Amino acid sequence: MVTFIILFNIEKRLINTVAEQLVDIEGISEVYSVSGNFDLVAIARVRSNDELANLVTEELLPIEGITKTQTMLAFKAYSRHDLDAMFAI
Amino acid sequence: MVTFIILFNIEKRLINTVAEQLVDIEGISEVYSVSGNFDLVAIARVRSNDELANLVTEELLPIEGITKTQTMLAFKAYSRHDLDAMFAI
Amino acid sequence: MVTFIILFNIEKRLINTVAEQLVDIEGISEVYSVSGNFDLVAIARVRSNDELANLVTEELLPIEGITKTQTMLAFKAYSRHDLDAMFAI
Amino acid sequence: MVTFIILFNIEKRLINTVAEQLVDIEGISEVYSVSGNFDLVAIARVRSNDELANLVTEELLPIEGITKTQTMLAFKAYSRHDLDAMFAI
Amino acid sequence: MVTFIILFNIEKRLINTVAEQLVDIEGISEVYSVSGNFDLVAIARVRSNDELANLVTEELLPIEGITKTQTMLAFKAYSRHDLDAMFAI
Amino acid sequence: MVTFIILFNIEKRLINTVAEQLVDIEGISEVYSVSGNFDLVAIARVRSNDELANLVTEELLPIEGITKTQTMLAFKAYSRHDLDAMFAI
Amino acid sequence: MVTFIILFNIEKRLINTVAEQLVDIEGISEVYSVSGNFDLVAIARVRSNDELANLVTEELLPIEGITKTQTMLAFKAYSRHDLDAMFAI
Amino acid sequence: MVTFIILFNIEKRLINTVAEQLVDIEGISEVYSVSGNFDLVAIARVRSNDELANLVTEELLPIEGITKTQTMLAFKAYSRHDLDAMFAI
Amino acid sequence: MVTFIILFNIEKRLINTVAEQLVDIEGISEVYSVSGNFDLVAIARVRSNDELANLVTEELLPIEGITKTQTMLAFKAYSRHDLDAMFAI
Amino acid sequence: MVTFIILFNIEKRLINTVAEQLVDIEGISEVYSVSGNFDLVAIARVRSNDELANLVTEELLPIEGITKTQTMLAFKAYSRHDLDAMFAI
Numbered sequence: 001m002v003t004f005i006i007l008f009n010i011e012k013r014l015i016n017t018v019a020e021q022l023v024d025i026e027g028i029s030e031v032y033s034v035s036g037n038f039d040l041v042a043i044a045r046v047r048s049n050d051e052l053a054n055l056v057t058e059e060l061l062p063i064e065g066i067t068k069t070q071t072m073l074a075f076k077a078y079s080r081h082d083l084d085a086m087f088a089i
Numbered sequence: 090m091v092t093f094i095i096l097f098n099i100e101k102r103l104i105n106t107v108a109e110q111l112v113d114i115e116g117i118s119e120v121y122s123v124s125g126n127f128d129l130v131a132i133a134r135v136r137s138n139d140e141l142a143n144l145v146t147e148e149l150l151p152i153e154g155i156t157k158t159q160t161m162l163a164f165k166a167y168s169r170h171d172l173d174a175m176f177a178i
Numbered sequence: 179m180v181t182f183i184i185l186f187n188i189e190k191r192l193i194n195t196v197a198e199q200l201v202d203i204e205g206i207s208e209v210y211s212v213s214g215n216f217d218l219v220a221i222a223r224v225r226s227n228d229e230l231a232n233l234v235t236e237e238l239l240p241i242e243g244i245t246k247t248q249t250m251l252a253f254k255a256y257s258r259h260d261l262d263a264m265f266a267i
Numbered sequence: 268m269v270t271f272i273i274l275f276n277i278e279k280r281l282i283n284t285v286a287e288q289l290v291d292i293e294g295i296s297e298v299y300s301v302s303g304n305f306d307l308v309a310i311a312r313v314r315s316n317d318e319l320a321n322l323v324t325e326e327l328l329p330i331e332g333i334t335k336t337q338t339m340l341a342f343k344a345y346s347r348h349d350l351d352a353m354f355a356i
Numbered sequence: 357m358v359t360f361i362i363l364f365n366i367e368k369r370l371i372n373t374v375a376e377q378l379v380d381i382e383g384i385s386e387v388y389s390v391s392g393n394f395d396l397v398a399i400a401r402v403r404s405n406d407e408l409a410n411l412v413t414e415e416l417l418p419i420e421g422i423t424k425t426q427t428m429l430a431f432k433a434y435s436r437h438d439l440d441a442m443f444a445i
Numbered sequence: 446m447v448t449f450i451i452l453f454n455i456e457k458r459l460i461n462t463v464a465e466q467l468v469d470i471e472g473i474s475e476v477y478s479v480s481g482n483f484d485l486v487a488i489a490r491v492r493s494n495d496e497l498a499n500l501v502t503e504e505l506l507p508i509e510g511i512t513k514t515q516t517m518l519a520f521k522a523y524s525r526h527d528l529d530a531m532f533a534i
Numbered sequence: 535m536v537t538f539i540i541l542f543n544i545e546k547r548l549i550n551t552v553a554e555q556l557v558d559i560e561g562i563s564e565v566y567s568v569s570g571n572f573d574l575v576a577i578a579r580v581r582s583n584d585e586l587a588n589l590v591t592e593e594l595l596p597i598e599g600i601t602k603t604q605t606m607l608a609f610k611a612y613s614r615h616d617l618d619a620m621f622a623i
Numbered sequence: 624m625v626t627f628i629i630l631f632n633i634e635k636r637l638i639n640t641v642a643e644q645l646v647d648i649e650g651i652s653e654v655y656s657v658s659g660n661f662d663l664v665a666i667a668r669v670r671s672n673d674e675l676a677n678l679v680t681e682e683l684l685p686i687e688g689i690t691k692t693q694t695m696l697a698f699k700a701y702s703r704h705d706l707d708a709m710f711a712i
Numbered sequence: 713m714v715t716f717i718i719l720f721n722i723e724k725r726l727i728n729t730v731a732e733q734l735v736d737i738e739g740i741s742e743v744y745s746v747s748g749n750f751d752l753v754a755i756a757r758v759r760s761n762d763e764l765a766n767l768v769t770e771e772l773l774p775i776e777g778i779t780k781t782q783t784m785l786a787f788k789a790y791s792r793h794d795l796d797a798m799f800a801i
Numbered sequence: 802m803v804t805f806i807i808l809f810n811i812e813k814r815l816i817n818t819v820a821e822q823l824v825d826i827e828g829i830s831e832v833y834s835v836s837g838n839f840d841l842v843a844i845a846r847v848r849s850n851d852e853l854a855n856l857v858t859e860e861l862l863p864i865e866g867i868t869k870t871q872t873m874l875a876f877k878a879y880s881r882h883d884l885d886a887m888f889a890i
Contacts, residue, residue, distance in 0.1 A: 002761060004569075005123060005130050012239045012247075023167040030172065032163035033231065034094060035182075035249040036303040041094050041161065049714060049761065053567065053787035061546045069546075071569040072130065073785045074121035075765035078112040083119065086175050091227060093302075101773045101781075122765070124716075124783035125570040138180060138227070142253035142300065150279045158279075160302040162251045164231035183301060183308050190417045190425075201345040208350065210341035211409065212272060213360070213427040214481040219272050219339065250308065252299035256290040261297065264353050269405060271480075316358060316405065320431035320478070328457045336457075338480040340429045342409035361479060361486050368684045368692075379523040386528065388519035389676065390450060391627075391694040392837040397450050397517065428486065430477035434468040439475065442531050447672060449836075494625060494672065498698035498834065506813045514813075516836040518696045520676035536850060538658075539746060539753050557790040564795065566786035568717060575717050575784065583803060583850065587656070587876035595635045603635075605658040606753065607874045608744035609854035612735040617742065620798050628835060628842050646879040653884065655875035657806060659748040664806050664873065695842065697833035701824040706831065709887050724862045724870075745854070747805075747872035 001045050001084050003074035004052050006060075008040040014065030015039050025059045027051060029087050045087045049073075090134050090173050092163035093141050095149075097129040103154030104128050114148045116140060118176050134176045138162075179223050179262050181252035182230050184238075186218040192243030193217050203237045205229060207265050223265045227251075268312050268351050270341035271319050273327075275307040281332030282306050292326045294318060296354050312354045316340075357401050357440050359430035360408050362416075364396040370421030371395050381415045383407060385443050401443045405429075446490050446529050448519035449497050451505075453485040459510030460484050470504045472496060474532050490532045494518075535579050535618050537608035538586050540594075542574040548599030549573050559593045561585060563621050579621045583607075624668050624707050626697035627675050629683075631663040637688030638662050648682045650674060652710050668710045672696075713757050713796050715786035716764050718772075720752040726777030727751050737771045739763060741799050757799045761785075802846050802885050804875035805853050807861075809841040815866030816840050826860045828852060830888050846888045850874075 010018050015033055019040055023031045027046045034041050046052050056071065077083055099107050104122055108129055112120045116135040123130050135141050145160065166172055188196050193211055197218055201209045205224045212219050224230050234249065255261055277285050282300055286307055290298045294313045301308050313319050323338065344350055366374050371389055375396055379387045383402045390397050402408050412427065433439055455463050460478055464485055468476045472491045479486050491497050501516065522528055544552050549567055553574055557565045561580045568575050580586050590605065611617055633641050638656055642663055646654045650669045657664050669675050679694065700706055722730050727745055731752055735743045739758040746753050758764050768783065789795055811819050816834055820841055824832045828847040835842050847853050857872065878884055 003121060005121060012244060015239065016235055019165070019167045023169065029168060029170060031167040032092060032094060032161075033165045033167075033235075034161035034163055035251055036159060036161040037248060038161065041163075049785060049787060056787065057550055057567075061549065066546060070125060070571060071785075072121075072123035072125040072127065073569055073761060073783075074123055074130075075761060075768065076108070076122045078108045078120040078122075079118060080112065081118060081176070087170070101778060104773065105769055122769070124785055126782060138251060138253060145253065146283055146300075150282065155279065159304060160251075162227060162249075162302055164227060164234065181299060183299060190422060193417065194413055197343070197345045201347065207346060207348060209345040210270060210272060210339075211343045211345075211413070212339040212341055213429055214337060214339040215426060216339065219341075248303060250299075250301035250303040250305065252301055252308075254286070254300045256286045256298040256300075257296060258290065259296060259354070265348070316429060316431060323431065324461055324478075328460065333457060337482060338429075340405060340427075340480055342405060342412065359477060361477060368689060371684065372680055375521070375523045379525065385524060385526060387523040388448060388450060388517075389521045389523075389680075390517035390519050391696055392515060392517040393693060394517065397519075426481060428477075428479035428481040428483065430479055430486075432464070432478045434464045434476040434478075435474060436468065437474060437532070443526070494696060494698060501698065502817055502834075506816065511813060515838060516696075518672060518694075518836055520672060520679065537744060539744060553788070553790045557792065563791060563793060565790040566715060566717060566784075567788045567790075568784035568786055570782060570784040572784065575786075583874060583876060590876065591639055591656075595638065600635060604660060604748060605874075606744075606746035606748040606750065607658055607850060607872075608746055608753075609850060609857065610731070610745045612731045612743040612745075613741060614735065615741060615799070621793070626833060628833060642877070642879045646881065652880060652882060654879040655804060655806060655873075656877045656879075657873035657875055659871060659873040661873065664875075693837060695833075695835035695837040695839065697835055697842075699820070699834045701820045701832040701834075702830060703824065704830060704888070710882070724867060727862065728858055745858070747874055749871060 001087065002048060002052065003077055004044040004046070005072045005074060006042045006044065007038045007070040008042065008066060009068040010039040011065040011067060018063055018065045021063050022060070025055060027055045090176065091137060091141065092166055093133040093135070094161045094163060095131045095133065096127045096159040097131065097155060098157040099128040100154040100156060107152055107154045110152050111149070114144060116144045179265065180226060180230065181255055182222040182224070183250045183252060184220045184222065185216045185248040186220065186244060187246040188217040189243040189245060196241055196243045199241050200238070203233060205233045268354065269315060269319065270344055271311040271313070272339045272341060273309045273311065274305045274337040275309065275333060276335040277306040278332040278334060285330055285332045288330050289327070292322060294322045357443065358404060358408065359433055360400040360402070361428045361430060362398045362400065363394045363426040364398065364422060365424040366395040367421040367423060374419055374421045377419050378416070381411060383411045446532065447493060447497065448522055449489040449491070450517045450519060451487045451489065452483045452515040453487065453511060454513040455484040456510040456512060463508055463510045466508050467505070470500060472500045535621065536582060536586065537611055538578040538580070539606045539608060540576045540578065541572045541604040542576065542600060543602040544573040545599040545601060552597055552599045555597050556594070559589060561589045624710065625671060625675065626700055627667040627669070628695045628697060629665045629667065630661045630693040631665065631689060632691040633662040634688040634690060641686055641688045644686050645683070648678060650678045713799065714760060714764065715789055716756040716758070717784045717786060718754045718756065719750045719782040720754065720778060721780040722751040723777040723779060730775055730777045733775050734772070737767060739767045802888065803849060803853065804878055805845040805847070806873045806875060807843045807845065808839045808871040809843065809867060810869040811840040812866040812868060819864055819866045822864050823861070826856060828856045
């Protein structure tokens with residue numbers, strides 16, 4: 001499983017709508033509306049970098065209201081939970 | 090359950106050590122070493138803001154090697170998973 | 179009581195109008211027009227994070243003229259005044 | 268009454284100590300440790316700009332651990348509360 | 357006398373026009389077109405913070421062409437000149 | 446008369462001392478300690494660019510505590526006051 | 535052979551299209567869609583600075599959807615591969 | 624002779640056109656299209672600050688396509704060449 | 713093959729030494745010293761994200777003189793060359 | 802002839818010394834101490850990119866007091882002067 005953390009800046013009044021569209025995308029496991037400099041944080045858990053590439057280009061970018069994204073690849077996950085099992089894909 | 094997402098900048102050679110110390114803290118459910126502008130991203134899942142306040146001041150800040158943190162409160166979580174159940178605290 | 183401090187950048191000529199709309203929102207206890215990099219600072223005192231989430235999404239974001247916001251959760255309040263009593267909600 | 272809002276960046280492990288020193292200063296009515304880009308936010312309520320100038324130069328600047336401050340003068344306060352009465356100085 | 361120094365960014369071709377409008381405002385004693393990151397610097401010398409608040413909201417903000425302002429309150433003035441006398445208001 | 450406006454960032458506890466040293470320099474007509482992103486603003490009124498170059502290199506730069514300066518040349522001054530006469534050099 | 539590395543910010547939904555147009559330009563040897571602050575990174579391998587100047591002005595700049603570019607000249611290449619031979623131009 | 628160095632950001636497709644218009648302006652001795660964060664760098668060599676002020680306001684600012692400028696006054700020139708003679712104005 | 717592009721800021725006088733150390737690391741195919749905001753750009757071509765994670769933590773981070781890195785994952789490569797064959801790993 | 806424009810930030814009290822060392826370097830034709838965000842601007846006129854690479858690595862980087870540099874390659878020079886002849890190298 002490959003995990004990506006994506007930081008979003010969103011047109012103010014579309015934050016809710018965009019969050020709901022994001023979480024419907026296969027591969028996006030959680031979306032949070034957050035305080036601070038960013039508006040949304042999404043966690044994508046996919047099988048490969050390619051799968052994320054398609055997810056980003058085909059499904060994520062066309063969503064209306066996204067003004068800026070910063071995608072971070074998780075090199076390594078540290079957790080007391082068995083994340084692979086919990087988010088089995 | 091209150092979720093916080095914390096972005097870290099870490100002294101280069103302590104990234105691994107800091108990640109392992111963070112994930113030992115009660116309340117920190119996942120830590121990822123990441124590509125891009127930040128070095129680590131941690132997800133804290135706690136019962137209340139106060140619990141996070143203590144976690145940050147008592148346990149997180151004393152960790153050697155953390156140069157900058159940006160703590161984001163998750164107002165709302167969107168997920169197909171029952172996160173509360175999965176990360177029951 | 180949970181306290182949030184929100185920094186605003188506002189379209190220049192709507193600073194007054196936006197300040198008056200903000201202070202009418204249940205949960206916003208004070209709004210200041212300020213010098214420096216930001217235009218307005220609001221202090222929200224609410225019962226829970228959820229209450230702020232609704233306040234932000236339902237009431238604050240739709241206000242015309244807000245170009246950027248930075249919401250900061252107050253982990254801990256230090257004061258010689260009994261703020262809870264003074265701003266009893 | 269003249270209100271100032273001061274944003275602080277603090278050396279990580281001195282956040283608590285600095286907050287407690289700040290709130291002891293005559294004229295500082297509230298101090299909050301906060302999430303996001305800043306570490307502390309203080310609200311000063313004084314009689315005049317000069318009083319704040321002295322507060323800043325004589326009492327605030329000598330405090331160990333403050334790395335950066337941004338002082339904002341409140342031009343105008345909007346509130347359902349009678350702040351002058353509540354914070355009578 | 358309360359002194360404010362205001363840094364402006366202006367729509368390129370309106371720099372001259374805006375400078376002439378600013379200097380007509382009661383309370384603005386000098387305006388300079390400048391090299392570097394900003395376009396204009398104005399020095400306001402007024403009787404009180406409130407007077408500046410009105411000056412900013414009523415007269416300054418409506419001026420066409422101002423894209424960004426940064427208002428700085430002068431806590432203390434140091435000069436070999438008797439500025440109060442020179443700019444008696 | 447050539448006017449320069451210089452923005453300073455100063456080591457916190459030396460703001461006062463540096464202001465007093467600056468205002469003693471021939472050619473510096475006013476120095477203000479200010480709120481916001483900068484700590485001091487100085488206005489230099491000299492006969493020529495060269496005079497400022499010497500002032501900066503010989504007298505200003507050696508002052509202890511200056512961390513950053515931004516010098517802005519005033520192309521044109523707009524004022525109801527006869528600044529040349531007032532600050533005759 | 536002169537190598538340039540160009541960082542691109544692209545209008546979100548045109549990332550793919552722009553990448554395909556870039557790689558058709560004589561002199562552009564590779565284009566990558568990337569995570570992080572930038573959207574595309576292109577590597578140009580040309581015979582001279584002039585050739586790149588034409589490539590940039592004539593072919594690259596007219597491409598729809600490029601919002602920002604940062605061109606970096608490679609002073610020196612270090613590699614175990616014989617890049618000149620591999621990318622013989 | 625007073626020398627100014629002006630850094631320009633230009634609308635992508637107008638870089639060439641703007642460069643050619645700039646170099647036609649009396650007082651602008653060289654214009655370079657450049658790699659990196661800026662698009663053009665111009666060197667103006669004039670008799671006085673006023674001459675540059677007019678050059679900037681009357682001739683430079685009206686040019687279509689200039690999005691941002693940063694004008695730097697050269698306090699002192701160091702060269703093995705006799706620049707005054709070479710660029711005699 | 714997974715490609716990463718890494719932007720480096722390096723202590724000035726160690727640029728050459730760091731470049732030579734980087735290119736000795738298995739997986740780093742090219743390193744360029746560059747003009748502009750960054751000092752070095754490296755292209756890593758590895759079999760998996762994990763392999764890069766080890767490369768970064770075990771070999772890259774311990775190198776003396778690296779002050780800042782920005783690692784970008786290449787989602788997709790566009791090229792007229794058969795990069796996989798050329799850089800067969 | 803290849804022209805490079807290099808922007809420098811310098812330790813305050815070494816501006817003069819560094820300028821004099823820079824202008825002694827073969828290939829550096831002019832150095833200016835400047836107002837604004839940078840401290841020095843140098844113009845290098847050399848025969849090839851390689852010559853600049855050596856100039857930067859061998860002669861420029863070892864100079865004490867340089868804190869940051871931004872090197873810009875001039876793609877194209879526009880001038881009424883015959884710069885090649887004037888700065889014949």
